[in-house]
Amino acid sequence: MGKLVYGSGNRSFDIEDRALAHLRVVFMNKLRRGEPFMFHHNEPHVSCSVWTHPAVPLVFQFHGSRQPSLNREWVEALMQEASSPNGLRLVPEPTPGSVTLADAVG
Numbered sequence: 001m002g003k004l005v006y007g008s009g010n011r012s013f014d015i016e017d018r019a020l021a022h023l024r025v026v027f028m029n030k031l032r033r034g035e036p037f038m039f040h041h042n043e044p045h046v047s048c049s050v051w052t053h054p055a056v057p058l059v060f061q062f063h064g065s066r067q068p069s070l071n072r073e074w075v076e077a078l079m080q081e082a083s084s085p086n087g088l089r090l091v092p093e094p095t096p097g098s099v100t101l102a103d104a105v106g
Contacts, residue, residue: 004041005059006050013041013048018068019090024060025070026078026088027052038087049087 002020004013015023030037036053052058074093082088 002063003059003061005061006052007056011048011050014043015041015090017062017064019093020060020062021068022070022074022078022093023088023090025075026082027058027060029079030082035083037082039082040087040089042089052088 001014002017004015004020004023006012027039031052031054034054036051038049039052040047040049042048071093074091077091077094078088081091
């Protein structure tokens with residue numbers, strides 16, 4: 001289980017390493033482009049939303065020693081979430097090859 005530390009260490013989110021690796025790519029790409037976004041995270045009995053901006057420090061802490069392989073379709077789905085009016089929520093990982101061209105285009 002990894003951890004996303006938001007701000008000056010006063011807020012953190014426990015996130016499974018594989019999911020955290022995918023979220024890191026999304027955060028990096030959005031913030032590198034100067035695109036702030038809302039991030040929503042649900043934990044047992046708690047739901048939290050934070051405004052993510054390039055000026056806010058973020059730390060991605062991984063528990064495991066291996067870098068998880070990335071599922072491009074999951075990264076793309078998460079990027080779409082982050083660009084939506086509702087902001088980024090961790091959606092379930094799609095099975096590789098499950099997204100069709102029609103899904104990606106329309």
